[in-house]
Amino acid sequence: MANKLQLISCSLLCSLQLSATALDSDTLRSSLSKPQFEQTLATLSADTSDQDEFWYWLNLARLQQANGDFNSSIHSFQKSFEILDEYENRAKVSLRNVGSFLGSAFLSKGAESYYGKGYERTLMHTLNALNYTMLGNFEGAAVEMRRMEQRQEFWLSETEEKIKEAAEEKAKAEKSGSDLSSMPSGYTMASMLEDPSVRNLANSYQDPFSYTLSSIISSIAFPHENLGEVSLKRALSLNPDVSKVFVTLPQGVKSAQKSPVQPAKGKNAAKGKKGGETPKIEKMDITVVILSGEAPSVKIEKIRFPLFNGANYTSIDLPAFNPPINDISVVTISTDKLRLQPPRLLQTNAMAYKTLKDELIGELSKAVVRATTKAVVAKQASDNFGFFGGLVASLAMDAGSSLADSGFRNWELLPNSGYLSKFEAFKGETFTITMNDRQESFTLPKDKKGVLVLVSYLTNDNIRIDHVAY
Secondary structure (H helix, E strand, O other): OHHHHHHHHHHHHHHHHHOOOOOOHHHHHOOOOHHHHHHHHHHHHHOOOOOOOHHHHHHHHHHHHHOOOHHHHHHHHHHHHHHHHHHHHHHHHOHHHOOOOOOOOOOOHHHOOOOOOHHHHHHHHHHHHHHHHHOOOHHHHHHHHHHHHHHHHHHHHHHHHHHHHHHHHHHHHHHOOOOOOOOOOOOOOHHHHOOHHHHOOOOOOOOHHHHHHHHHHHHHHOOOOOOOHHHHHHHHHHOHHHHHHEEOOOOOOOOOOEEEEOOOOHHHHHOOOOOEEEEOOOEEEEEEEEEEOEOOEEEEEEEEEEEOOOOEEEEEEEEEEEOOEOOOOOEEEEOOOOEEOOOEEEEHHHHHHHHHHHHHHHHHHHHHHHHHHHHHHHHHHHHHHHHHHHHHHHHHHHHHHHHHHHOOOOOOOOOOEEEEEEEEEEOOOEEEEEEOOEEEEEEOOOOOOEEEEEEEEEEOOEEEEEEEEO
């Protein structure tokens, strides 16, 4: 039995060591400033230890996009799609396996494979659509936005099954004397999950940013069709601030640019029209997309929790979040004729917290199962080998759990905020974008109908502006 215990402990620790990351979450998120960015991207690109992880390709795709390497970003997003497609196709065979405790019941929450949450599955297509847009492929971008909506269908099925399983596990726990009706004392997310900004969200996976952007992309890709109307209506139902995205020049505003015309003749001359020059208004459509900050990164908290009617205590592990970083709170766009404040339509942190709130009972149920399993193993080791046998078993499981928890990652480089504005300006005009205390200027082309500008704000000293004219 002692040899068996040692073998189990060794195999758990060894397997977890092999899955250790080359660039951990804290290092990755703290190394995005301009002087460090190139090395961070190179290190992540060269990392082969996590290339079977969903979150790895999403993080890499975002860094490549922020570096202006849109083709490579598309490739990395495709890798993440393949991992998620394989998981969803496998889960379709039996949705009962979606919330399965396999792989996490014995050890920890961190031993589970991470396949993203609804908001991440939605936004990976939204950001990839921006890649296609920056390459001038608006039709490809429109396809990505349709895939965004299709991906949500499976998330709904998955969520419904998780809710059913959570209810079943809650009933089992209550029979054994465990109370899952309230958040555990000491859980750092408790107050945040009750915040009005979280409670008032319609759901945890549909964001007005994606639907508004989808409407704009569709209107550019298919200008003679009204394909974006449904998306725009959905965006407005999620957030009425979507109406602030679209701004036109005030009536009567004319360009200073003049164009020569021939002297009026005939009937026009009789009506008093003068020859010479008349104003020629050359307006164009401008869409500005600003992606800023990094979303909350997931972590796992250990919390003491009563089991067996309070007779014994053990620690449970629950997912929680580190706060978002490097975000901006105020955006202003100024032209000669307009001063705009684009609405913040993407709030990734609120969606992450809403998801956690929705899933908390299920997470708590699984955590109690894990805690009970570890307590039973430690008790059996103690009964067979005395106090030190139980201690060794507990230490081995705790060490393995800590290693697994450190490798549990989400899409931590997902932008935390998305600002969107579509307005009119004059060809050749220069406009200024103010983000907190940083100002960036952009000069419009003189020979195009419209421009879509993408601003990636990773840190205050690492801001990139790309654009595509059409």
